[in-house]
Structure formats: C-alpha cells, structure tokens
Amino acid sequence: MSNIYFLLNTLLLLFFTLNKQSLVLTREALAELWNVNDAEIPNLLAIEEQLIIVDRTLQLLLESYESSFGGTYIDVKKEKVLINTIDFSKVPIILNSPEIKLNNYSRFLDFVPAERSFTKLKYNLIKISDLIKKYRPSEIQCYIDMKLNNVVIGYTNKYRNRKFIKSAEKYNPNFIQQRNSDSEDEKPKAFQAQIASRDIIPKIFNGDGITTLEYDCSIGFPARNNDLIYIVTAAHCYKENKLYYHIPWNSNIVYTQLGQMVKSEHMYEYDFGLIKIDENATKLISARIRNTDSEYAELNVEGGRIITSHGAHVCKSGLTTHVTCGYAVGLNAIVTYINSKIVENLVLYGKDNSIISKGGDSGGSVFSYLQTLSNVSLIGIHIGRSIDLSTYLPLDLILSKGEIELVKTPL
Structure with a gap:
C-alpha cells in the first residue's frame, strides 16, 4: 500500500512538470527580469555578451584614469556600457584608444556625469570595511553601486549598529534601511517529511533540495577531489552529525540519503560546505541544473x-x-550576518521591488545563461538575502578554497 502511495506521489510530481504551461508563469525567469517575451531573449543575450566584452576592455583602459572616471555598468535594454565620468576632457583619450577605435566599440559607450571617481570609491570602501571589522555590525551589506556612483551600506537595525553607522557617515555612503525579513537560515518544515520507497529513486539535480528532516537547503553543484565526490552547498546549512537527504521541488517526499557535511576551516570564513556523497547516491547525481517550471527543464x-x-x-x-x-x-x-560574522568577496544581485530568493534556497546553483536558454555557466552558490538583494559566493573562490574541481559531466 505504501509503495502505491509513493508511486502516485511521484506520478503527480511528473504530471506537474509535464503540464507546467498551465500551472506556472509562461515567461522564462530571464524574460521576467528584462520584461520581454521569451523569443527576444537570445538576441538580448547576444547583446549582453557583446557589452560584457566591451566593458572588460574598457575596465582595463580606465585603470590608468581612475581619478577621472567612476566605474562602469551595462544596460542591456539600452545596448550601452555607461561610464561614470568626472573629467570629460579625458573622454577623447578613451575613444581614440586602439582597443576602442579599431573594434568600433564607441557605439556602445555612454559617458554620464558623476561626482565620485573610482579612486575615491575604492578608498571609501576600504575605510568602511575597516570600520566593519572594528565594530562588527550585525546584518550589514556594503558594496559599490555603480549606478548610484557611491558606496552603499544596507542595514536592518539602525540602533543596534549606531556606533558603526555614525563612524561611517564621514565617508558619505548611501545608507539604505532594508525592510525586516525572516532570517535566511532555513526554517523547520511545516509538515513531517516522509521517506520514499526505495523503488522510486529520482535523479538529483543542481538546485534541488537537501534536508536533514528538520532544515532545508539547496544543492549548488557536484564537485570532486580525486576520487571523492561532494555536493557543494551553503555552510550555514551545516548541522552536526546530521544526514542529508535529497528532496525534489514541489515534494514532501524525502528520497536518497546523500551523506554528512564535512566540517572544515573554510566553512566559517566563506560560507560554503561540502557534503561527502555516499557511494549509493553517486550514480544518481546529475551535473545539470533543475528548471522544471520551464520548457528547458534541465540546464x-x-x-x-x-x-x-x-x-x-x-x-x-x-x-x-x-x-x-x-x-x-x-x-x-x-x-x-546576524551574529556579526563577516564574509567578504561576495556578489549582490537582485531585481527592484522583487523578492527572488527565500529560506530554503541557500546553497542553490547561481548561473548565467550563454547564447541559448538551455546552456549556462555556473558562477557560484546562493548564500543569503535581504528582501530585494540576494547574495552569492563566487565559484572561483569555492573551487580554490575547497581544493575541488567542478564536475561538468554525469558521474
């Protein structure tokens, strides 16, 4: 009888996936971001890739003029790289440089007036970083926002962080009080998860869930160190001596036992952890990313x-x-973090007035699309959020500090 129950549950999950067109939003997540139809995405991806190439070239040129310019950012819809400009007398030097002129990159450039040079922005960020290490404020985000042409300090509790905020005021950052949110730490499930029959064993994708039967997180990607296979996830998902199990999207059924998270030095400093995969689970692991709300179900x-x-x-x-x-x-x-733990070298990403991640997403795959909606590059793992902004830990840092290699093909 129990086997029939689990079989029906799995069939319902499959039905949901196959009939996603009537159950979920029709537009791709990237189309939602750019507010376009799906058909327009490939062209915009090509435009974005061109802008990134131009921006990379431009950033190298501007290293010699950091006091005259205040950084760059791209706008795909405008098809432009925007350059914050303090000294417009230096613009002809940039436009006439061989790298720009020979490649006809000037058509992509838009020099916009700005107040703060990149030299000033970097100096202010370093000084505010020193203050963060001195005062150890709670739940702070500090970064350079190129569109605002300033250092931004996001905070949730001004009173708790008043000494830090007062000290940072002399560098004139943009202070943004963020709306209070539930902690990114994963919550206990609202229901009792059930262990699936061993007769039903789905594949394990990047972006799927992992659970200790008390707390949920997400799978970032599989990695290896010689013959050892790991799943990379967020370190704050660590629960001592707890086994982790696979849980697919839209399911309260727990499937394959994965293994335990290995305790290591990098967990506290960088917020990524490695789950050593049990031998029986290895053959079920896919190197693809789950996207079953879409026509492109596996990336x-x-x-x-x-x-x-x-x-x-x-x-x-x-x-x-x-x-x-x-x-x-x-x-x-x-x-x-809320316990004043400091993590550096992160990337903040988000969409205006939108929540794009919640508790349970921690550890999930972070990626960017290539020239099609079926192929992507992995760029890191998701580790947190503060309402409008989410946070990811870059892939190169994870691989170097974890001494692991990315698994790109089925195991």
Whole structure:
C-alpha cells in the first residue's frame, strides 16, 4: 500500500512538470527580469555578451584614469556600457584608444556625469570595511553601486549598529534601511517529511533540495577531489552529525540519503560546505541544473565564469523559489550576518521591488545563461538575502578554497 502511495506521489510530481504551461508563469525567469517575451531573449543575450566584452576592455583602459572616471555598468535594454565620468576632457583619450577605435566599440559607450571617481570609491570602501571589522555590525551589506556612483551600506537595525553607522557617515555612503525579513537560515518544515520507497529513486539535480528532516537547503553543484565526490552547498546549512537527504521541488517526499557535511576551516570564513556523497547516491547525481517550471527543464552546465560587469544578469535555482533572475548590483561586497560574522568577496544581485530568493534556497546553483536558454555557466552558490538583494559566493573562490574541481559531466 505504501509503495502505491509513493508511486502516485511521484506520478503527480511528473504530471506537474509535464503540464507546467498551465500551472506556472509562461515567461522564462530571464524574460521576467528584462520584461520581454521569451523569443527576444537570445538576441538580448547576444547583446549582453557583446557589452560584457566591451566593458572588460574598457575596465582595463580606465585603470590608468581612475581619478577621472567612476566605474562602469551595462544596460542591456539600452545596448550601452555607461561610464561614470568626472573629467570629460579625458573622454577623447578613451575613444581614440586602439582597443576602442579599431573594434568600433564607441557605439556602445555612454559617458554620464558623476561626482565620485573610482579612486575615491575604492578608498571609501576600504575605510568602511575597516570600520566593519572594528565594530562588527550585525546584518550589514556594503558594496559599490555603480549606478548610484557611491558606496552603499544596507542595514536592518539602525540602533543596534549606531556606533558603526555614525563612524561611517564621514565617508558619505548611501545608507539604505532594508525592510525586516525572516532570517535566511532555513526554517523547520511545516509538515513531517516522509521517506520514499526505495523503488522510486529520482535523479538529483543542481538546485534541488537537501534536508536533514528538520532544515532545508539547496544543492549548488557536484564537485570532486580525486576520487571523492561532494555536493557543494551553503555552510550555514551545516548541522552536526546530521544526514542529508535529497528532496525534489514541489515534494514532501524525502528520497536518497546523500551523506554528512564535512566540517572544515573554510566553512566559517566563506560560507560554503561540502557534503561527502555516499557511494549509493553517486550514480544518481546529475551535473545539470533543475528548471522544471520551464520548457528547458534541465540546464546544461558548460563550465564556470566570473561576473565582471555591474548590470549583468544573474540567475539562481533553489528549492523554494526555483529559478529566478536579477542584476549584478555589487561586486566584491562585504556582508555581515546576524551574529556579526563577516564574509567578504561576495556578489549582490537582485531585481527592484522583487523578492527572488527565500529560506530554503541557500546553497542553490547561481548561473548565467550563454547564447541559448538551455546552456549556462555556473558562477557560484546562493548564500543569503535581504528582501530585494540576494547574495552569492563566487565559484572561483569555492573551487580554490575547497581544493575541488567542478564536475561538468554525469558521474
């Protein structure tokens, strides 16, 4: 009888996936971000890739003129790289440089007036970073917002952080009081999860859920160190001596036992953890990202990349909110947790007035699309949120500090 119950549950889950057109929003998450039809996405992806190439070239040129310019950001809909400009007398130098002139990149450039040079922005960020380490404020986000041409300090509790805020005021950052939210720490499930029959064993995708039967997180990606296979997720999902199990989207059925998270030095500093996979689970792990609310139900991961442009799209796949997308808002951000833990070198991403992640998404895959909606580059794992802005830990940092390699093909 129990086997019949589990079979029916699985069939219902499959029915949901196959009939997604009538059950979920018809537009892709990236179309929602750009407010376009799905058919327009490939063209905009090509435009964005071109802008990123131009921006990368431009950033190298501007390194010699950091006191004259205040950073760059891209706008895909405008098809422009916008350059914050303090000294317009230097604009002809940039436009006449061989890198810009020979490639006809000037058609993509828009020089906009700005108050703060990149030299000033970097100086202020360093000084405010020092204050964060001195006062150890709680639930702070600090980053350079290129569109605002200023350092931004986001906070939820002004009184608790009053000494830090008062000290930081002399650097004239933009203070943004964020709306209070539930903690990103995963909540106990509202129902008692049930262990599935061993006769029904679904594949395990990036972006699927993991659970200790008390707390839920999401799968980032599989990785290896020699012959050892791991699942990468957020370190704050760590529960000592607890086993983790696979839980697919839209399910209260717990499936394969995965293993335990390995305790290590990098867990506290960088907020990523490694679950050592039990041998029986290894053959079920896919290197693809789940996207079963879409026509493109499984996303092929074609390696990794580093996001270098403010304004580039960033998407994530997680247990709670599935696939959602935002813009890269703050690169090399500094974030503090409710316990005043400080994590650096993060990336903030989001969409204006939209919540694109919730509790349970932590550890999920963060990626960017390539030239089609079926192929992506992995860029990190999701580790937190504060209402409008979500946070990811970059892939290159995870691989280097964890001494692991990305698994790009089935195990």
